[in-house]
Amino acid sequence: MYHLSLHGNWILKRTSTGDLYSIAIPNDVISALYEQQVIEDPYLGKNELDIQWVGTEEWEIEKTISLNEQFLDSNHITLDIETIDTVARIYCNEREAGYCDNMFLRYSFDVTKLLHVGRNTIKIHLYSNEKIAYERNATLPYPIEHMRYPVQSMHRNLVRKAQCHSGWDWGPCLMTSGVYGEISLNSTKVERIVEVQTLLQKLKDDSWSIGLTILIYSSYASSSSLSIELGYIKEIIPLILKKGNNSIHHTLIVKNVDLWWPNGYGEQPLYTLKVSSVNDKKEKKIGFRTIEVDTTPDIYGIGMTFIVNGIPIFAKGANWIVMDALPGRYTTERYEDLLTSCIKANMNMLRVWGGGQYETETFYNLCDQLGILVWQDFMFACSLYPATPWFLNSVKQEVLYQIMRLKDHPSIALWCGNNEDIGALTWFESSRKNRDRYLIDYDHLNEGIIGKTVKELDPTRKWWSSSPSAGESDYSDCWHDDSKGDMHYWSVWHEGKPFESYKEIIPRFCSEFGFQSFPSLSLLKDVITCNGTKEIDSADFNISSSIMEHHQRNDRGNTIILSTMIRYFHLPSTFDYQIYVSQIQQAFAMKTAIEYWRSNRPRCMGTLYWQLQDNWPVASWSSIEYGGKWKALQYIAKKFYQPLHITFVKEQEVIIIKGINDRISPIEGLLTIERVYYNGKRIRIDSSNVTIDKESATKLYILPSLGDSNREDYLLYASFKSTDGEEIENHFFPTYFKAMNLQKPTITVKLDEEDPISSMRLSSDVVSLYVSIDHPKKRIQLSDNFFHLIPYQEKIIEFECGPISAQEAKELIITNLRETY
């Protein structure tokens, strides 16, 4: 077995002009051109518009390698390509080796006869995916529509490429191409272990059976042995191979394994499974857990509860889009950064959304290690799709490959057919007029290909036909009906309803709902000034400047942000404050929804807000901006997602304080309720010992009506201190922010050490709302931010990004709501 990685430098050619550049594979063409300063950074200014030509061109990448006799002494040499974007023809020494047209497939071409001793060239011709989409569209017998976006490339639904590359309502249109995963030559002299698959089943006596399927390619018939190891267990089985592909089955029984748990419920032990033959070996990490999705009908309709190892899990998390619009900019560190941000914010589930990509191994490995459950969509979104034989066949290969690749990850919790494609059946005039035809096409693809393959290959996980969906064979409206399945609740953002309307529904599981905000001023500065290369023009620092509008892809986005601001807040006096308040109102919207829905467990058993991150600098629904910096929402999510939480629920005129406990044991402690006047006065209403039941939302206290007078003068403050010393708090505002009689605070900041500084203490003379700490340049990460300070309370804030210097501490910008008007 010889393995030759083809990573590293390749020649990149623009075929129409013959211009030559270089590209370090894995990479994409746009990133390579940017690295060589052929184009400007597409994320800055409006550069994106100037480089649309790249996607309409054809590109060639070529590498020369030297091969020796030893490598070539084999009757089976393959060229293996993990991810290629997308339509491409491959040549070895100018002879065709293969053709690719699906970014979500792994390709393996037999190139044994195309190689020779000495110098060899491997060439990949990358066609224009954009042009191919147009060509395919021209041959369609009837229109197959897709959702349109402000900057976009048309007919993306006809090419199996990450759908959001063509533009989205938060994403740029960058129709790049390239080779992203591993690309290598593999020469098998004797045998090669191609794949190891497992099927884990819990047996009655708490032992587990591991059904193994091992795929081995052998150059000739032979007999030897195969060793299988897991922890202290080692089994040697006879191995009788025929020439070509072999599929070996074996079952291991293991006892006393430690169970894998989602974040917040326990540890994530992973076991290494080792399979070795005489000439090859493969390792894989597995985790033991059972997972079910309970959709039993109940008095409210049909619920949706993930049950892991017998424990019903309240799913807390967000939607994951692609990490970057340019695949060449993915790094392991960025995956780690984003996924640990999820853990810090007490999340236990992410939905890998269908308009992006099946994620990389790095992503799923981290989810396994961190305990993040993955709701896995198949990559179809907001579109109608063809049901022609070539398309169905390509999808069939894709689904087979992706399920086999991913199904051994304990993190994967469910397979879902697509994003919003049931809704798409009624979004376009053509499909409204002839819904039957499009519904049949939908069903062929979704149930006939994807669902059928899931059921055959992975009986251990739930098949969920679409998101949102009311359940199998139910095509009803899950944007407005909260009684069944998973819901996408967009009435607040897209339909302009007030935040209060989040409390008019109790979804069984809300897999999408969101509110937009602007990214931080420091990121916007980079975008507007093209990383400081352009003079600052104050006219650009205005929400309606053309550059700000370019970095907003939802038609009415900025209008909604601003009109909501004047609905609830005083209009902030400056651009900087508008940015800050946009983040606060977004966080407030999500807090309103999530606390209410969590307080209604078990009727609601999951909330995944839209969306975790951005793939370029943009105004969007994300809680983490491009580059990884937390917006207010991510900090506030850390609190509203904590496993033990208290919240205020207003029912008619009374206010109920509920304790939310996701843990599997009850907790006792002291609940204190106060009225805190904005001018600084604190009045205790009551204190009582309470018990918050396990896995519940428990009513702890009922406050009588507040009455109508002086509501603008105070907030309600509840704190809970458990007998173990765990402390949580929450605040309730009887009026909108703009009606509050907030006083101008004096905030005292004490730095805990001289230099460097790892923590600081803050206090305020009167109530200070949404106190934020930021640095104009450095990305700082804090233990808490956008918090409220009430008098006689000192907050200790730690620099989780590591200590900062005394000089940097001087530059910190501390903001609170009162100063914005």
Ligand code: BMA
């Ligand atoms: C949804 C998603 C995305 C979209 C978002 C915001 O429903 O599935 O397609 O970006 O809403 O409009």
